[in-house]
Amino acid sequence: MIDDNLIQYFRSIPEPRLSSGFSAQLRERLDTARRPVRRSPVSVVLRLWAPRAYWIAAIAIGLKVVRPPMFALEQMAAMAALGVVGALALQRALRPTTLTRILRDALR
Amino acid sequence: MTDEDAPLVKTFLATGRVEDFEVLVERHRRNVFRIAIAVIGHGGESLAEDVAQEVFLRVYRRLHTFEHRSRFATWLYRLTYNCALDSLRSRRARPEVALAFVPAIHSGTLRDPFRDDALADCISQLPDGQRTAVHLHYWLGHTSAEIAGMLGVQPGTAKLWIFRARQLLARCLARRGVRS
Numbered sequence: 205m206i207d208d209n210l211i212q213y214f215r216s217i218p219e220p221r222l223s224s225g226f227s228a229q230l231r232e233r234l235d236t237a238r239r240p241v242r243r244s245p246v247s248v249v250l251r252l253w254a255p256r257a258y259w260i261a262a263i264a265i266g267l268k269v270v271r272p273p274m275f276a277l278e279q280m281a282a283m284a285a286l287g288v289v290g291a292l293a294l295q296r297a298l299r300p301t302t303l304t305r306i307l308r309d310a311l312r
Numbered sequence: 313m314t315d316e317d318a319p320l321v322k323t324f325l326a327t328g329r330v331e332d333f334e335v336l337v338e339r340h341r342r343n344v345f346r347i348a349i350a351v352i353g354h355g356g357e358s359l360a361e362d363v364a365q366e367v368f369l370r371v372y373r374r375l376h377t378f379e380h381r382s383r384f385a386t387w388l389y390r391l392t393y394n395c396a397l398d399s400l401r402s403r404r405a406r407p408e409v410a411l412a413f414v415p416a417i418h419s420g421t422l423r424d425p426f427r428d429d430a431l432a433d434c435i436s437q438l439p440d441g442q443r444t445a446v447h448l449h450y451w452l453g454h455t456s457a458e459i460a461g462m463l464g465v466q467p468g469t470a471k472l473w474i475f476r477a478r479q480l481l482a483r484c485l486a487r488r489g490v491r492s
Contacts (some may be wrong), residue, residue: 213431213453215318220357221348222341222364230337230365234330234372 256291263287317384325375333375337368340385344368344392346454347462350447351396353436363399367392382464390464397440427490434484441465442477449474 243251253310275283302306317336319426323333344367348360369387378387435443444463449452454462460470 206478209431210450214430217354217451219452222345223361226361230367230368235368237369237372238330
C-alpha cells in the first residue's frame with residue numbers, strides 16, 4: 205500500500221525544526237530594515253553631483269563639437285548656463301512623489 | 313470569520329513597534345517554516361529558513377498593503393507558499409546551487425533504500441500543491457483541515473490533492489518496477 209510506504213518513508217526522515225538562532229537573526233534584520241540608511245555628507249554630495257557633472261560635461265562637449273559659427277563664446281556660455289538651470293528645474297519636477305515611492309515599495 | 317491577529321496587526325500598524333510585530337512572528341513562525349519546508353522538501357531546511365525570514369521581512373515592510381479581505385494568517389501563509397515556490401524555482405534554475413539530495417535515514421528499520429530513493433524522486437515530481445500537501449500530511453503530521461487552512465484552500469481540495477498524489481506516486485513507482 206502506497207499509504208504505508210509514505211508513512212514508513214517519512215517516519216525515517218527527522219522532523220525539520222527552526223534553528224535556535226532564527227528569532228535573533230530575524231530581529232537583527234528587522235532592526236536593519238527599520239533603521240534609515242545613513243550616508244556620509246561626501247557620499248550625498250557625490251550622489252547628487254555626479255549625474256549633474258556628467259550631463260554638464262556631455263552638453264559642453266556636444267556644444268563644442270557642433271558649435272554653430274554665429275554664436276559668440278559669451279552666448280554659448282549663457283546658453284550652457286540656461287541649459288543647466290533648465291536641467292535642474294526638470295530634475296526637481298521629475299522627483300518621485302509620495303505615491304511613486306509607495307508604489308515602488310509595494311513592487312519591491 | 314474572526315481574525316485573532318487583527319488587533320495585533322492594527323496595533324503594529326499604529327505604533328510601528330518591532331515588539332508588536334514580534335508577537336505575530338512568534339505566533340506564526342512554526343507554520344510559516346513548515347509551509348516553506350513542505351514546498352521545498354527534505355534537504356532544504358536552510359533554504360526554508362531563509363524563506364521564512366524573507367516572508368517576515370516582507371510582511372514587516374508591507375503590512376500596510378494588507379486589506380483585511382481574509383484572515384491575516386491566510387494572507388501570511390499564501391505569501392509564504394508563493395515565496396517558497398519562487399525560491400525553489402530559482403534554485404532549480406541554478407543547478408550549481410541545487411539542493412543537496414539527502415537520503416532518508418534507514419537505520420533502525422528494515423527499509424529498502426532503492427524503494428525509498430524511488431519514492432523520494434517520485435515525490436519531487438508531483439505538482440506543487442500535491443507535493444506540499446503530501447509533505448504536510450505524511451511528514452509533518454497535519455490533517456487535511458489544517459493543510460487547507462495553511463494553504464488557503466477548501467478542505468476538500470486538500471483531501472483531493474493527497475488522494476491524487478497517492479495515485480500518481482503509485483503509478484510512478486510501478487513504472488520504476490517498485491511494488492507499492
